[in-house]
Amino acid sequence: MKVGIPRAFLYYKYHYLWESFLEELGIEYVVSPYTNREIYQQGTIYAIDEACLSSKIYLGHVASLLGKCDYILVPRVFGFGEDGSVCTKFQAIYDVVNNTFRNQKIKILYYNINPKETANEFRSFLKMGKFLGKKKAQITRAYLIAKQNQKVNQLMDMKRQESLLEKDGMKILLVGHPYNVYDRYIGDPIIQYLKSLEVTPIIADLCDKKAAREASFQVSETLPWAFNRELVGAIEIYRKKIDGIILMSSFPCGPDSLVNEIILRRIKGIPILNLVLDGQDGSAGLETRLESFIDIIKIKRDEKDED
């Protein structure tokens, strides 16, 4: 049996966990390729027109896996209880995929996170492992190893970033969902361009999640979404060490439409660029905006140095 993993959405939050879980269970898997033009276009064909760019890309990845594996992994998340809720997209994605690809007779491997129904991660993985025909002891062991692997790797990513924060030179905090920031088609070009300008990009999503969620309350009291809390909190935690902030959202992201506005209205004393990614061709406009944003920060810095 072979499992297909779409390289989109929650992949960027959980790939260490998923990959090592399947490896430990001895199950073959394939991850869809980096987002490219074709995947994006496939996504726009399958998705509802006004769905967000990230969900179009997700469906494109699912489509690219059809016929290449036996099951496609599509997890479903209701929310994280006290840590916050999620965009309804993550609540609906299992059924969206199932209905969208019904004619292609898609087979889905899934798990469900819903603290309200005591569907915590371990229990859900247990169920998924049983579906894959494995024994309880084996699944438990695989889960614990995978969890450990995820922790270690995330910690290493975090430490690596912390060392970047101590570096000299300009540092810009990228505030965006990891499935947008790391996506090769929409987010990564921005990272690469910043690097070409000798700017160090700092990724908000790599910040310590728990600390970030706590810090987010200093910015917003009623913010419902856990993922956005983690990003907003990262601004609070990193703001003294960075020179500017770039908000990266996919059009028309529901949570970001409100949260970015709160950030723009409440985070003062640091330059912020609000980028809305729509998947359209042509990087010229984007590069001009990034370049002038960096120039403005440089000018301000030089003025400060002269004082």
Next chain:
Amino acid sequence: MKTKEPCRVAFPRFGNYHIPLEFLFTKGLGVEYITPPPSTKKTLEIGSKYSPDYVCSPFKFNLGNYIEAIEAGANTLVQTGGTCRLGYYGELHEQILKDLGYDVKFVNMSKANYRNPLTFYNEFKKVNPNLNLAKVSSALLTMLKMVECIDNVDDYVRQNVGFEVHDGEMEKIHEAYLEALKQVETKKDVIKTTKTYMKKLKDVKTKKPKKLIRVGIVGEYYTIMEPFSNHFIEKELAKKGIVIYRWMNVTNSILHYDGKEQKKVIKNYVKYYMGATSMSTVYKTLEWAKAGFDGIVHVKSFGCTPEIDAMPVLQKISADYKIPILYFSFDSQTSETGIQTRLEAFYDMIMMRKEKRK
């Protein structure tokens, strides 16, 4: 806000529910209630001007309503919580109004915890510190009855207004009914008034053809219930001699909501709760498809994620039951002619199918 100033409360426009809300605030909480002026193009313009670009349009309407209500004298604004973006409306509305320099009190129900009713009480206490719990609960009961009655009358009008012999009769009675409701004092009054006007409505002469065209309307909470935001789509459809069915109202979606039953009915299409009103949208579409309705109209504000996610499911139901579904997405730029043209085409298609089936 000067603390000594008496509270003048306002809540955004939402169908005809400003009438029960006014009752709850004046009779139950003992404060003045300012009904925001009806939503207009201007309301949406003001709201859009100060809102983030691609936020859903109910946010913009609400903001416009707040500003117009403040201009009409309101000094205390209320926002609810919700399970989609609505859950974060309040904090941003409050911030935007503050940045605009409005000096108002903002009561945000998102701060209350649904598992603990006392937190709601605490929020209401911000409106009136001398709150009388007995009075509030009695007014609440009357208010809920009022909501139910308004929804019932609404249903009757929706299903019959297209067939009246003399145009405009029902609308007149309906308006008079809503005016009369503003004068009631007790739950008994509500029931009595409703009976009186229901009788008047039933006395209106109608002429129904033998074969009725039945169209069900489904969609996102605000857009489906606030007629201005959906360009009075029900009225437009009714005018063509169609019986309009709408399940979505406060009575069905809050007071008598049965999520488990919905999930059971749609289990062949949907496994998990998909957010906000999407489950009800799928549920009613499926029920009406099974009942042999002639068509479904799906309405939502642009970018409404839960309703976007319901659409692939609706497309499957449409294919399985061979029922046409017309999809509308409204934003601040929607053109009137575009809507008319699409409604015409939809109507023509339904009629052609009806002819064929004969």
